[in-house]
Amino acid sequence: MATIKNGVIGKASGKVGAVIASSWKSINYLKGLPKKRTKGMSEEQLIQQERFLTISKFLMPITPILKVGFGLSKTETMAPTNVAMRLNIAQAITGVYPNFALDYSKIDISTGSYLNGGAMAATVAGGILSVDWDTTLNSLYKTKADDQVIILIYQPEKDEFMTAPTPPTRADGTIDIEIPSHLLGGKGHVWIFFTDRKATKVSKSSYLGELDLA
Structure with a gap:
């Protein structure tokens, strides 16, 4: 694949003979047409494909x-x-191919060096998920009271995600989220991370554990 900057053909797109011209993020590309596969994929290729599918099914909805x-x-x-x-x-x-699975405790839904919520915890009682965090501000990291707190809950049996209808702020220190009735009775996995209002500072996500949704 080649990159076009300012060649004699200028900015191009579409198919020309055996070449496809395209542009993405202001970068112009030339690449040859893919060759037709004449034989099946190797075991290594099948393993990589299955690993990709396993994680993409989880990440794409979020x-x-x-x-x-x-x-x-x-x-x-x-x-x-x-x-x-x-x-x-x-x-x-x-797991081992073809029976791959996800270790939810190792999934990251954010990455960054912004300060998180210190001592954080999640509990469930009476169909309500309660999440708590430290509201102390840090002058070194320049955390703000109006930082947004992003919380994600995943119920594997139903393969459904949910979040707080409106993200709480760092100053809130806690939030109660009502769990829909159809998600009750199973297990739920919870993640949390912090970001400033403009999303120019983001913390690494924290996994708050697997909980009984009851």
């Missing part, structure tokens, strides 16, 4: 959260979701 959580780590050639994919495919997949 793309809006990943855009915030990994927004500061994106590159000119890699979107935030792809950064999240690469990180989690390396650390969060367990």
Whole structure:
């Protein structure tokens, strides 16, 4: 694949013979048409494909959260979701092909050096998920009372995610989230991270554990 800067053909797009011209993030590319596969994939290729599918099924539904959580780590050639994919495919997949599974405790939904909520905890009682964190502000990290707190809950049996309807702030120190009745009775996994209002500072996510949703 070649990159076009300001060649004699200028900015190009579409198919020309055996070449496809395209543009992404103001970068112009030339690449050859893919060759037709004449033989099946190797075992190694099948393993890599299954690892990719295992993590992508989990991450794709939470793309809006990943855009915030990994927004500061994106590159000119890699979107935030792809950064999240690469990180989690390396650390969060367990098991042996073809029976891969996810280690939820090792999944990151954000990355960064912003200060999190200190002593954080999550509990469930009477169909209500309660999450608590430290409200102390840190002058070195310049944390703010109006920092947003992003909370994610995942129920594997239903394969459903939920978040707080409106993200609480660092100053709130706690939030109660009502769990929909159809998610009750199973297990739930909870993550949390902090970001400033403009998402220019983001903390690494913390896994708050597996809870009985009752």
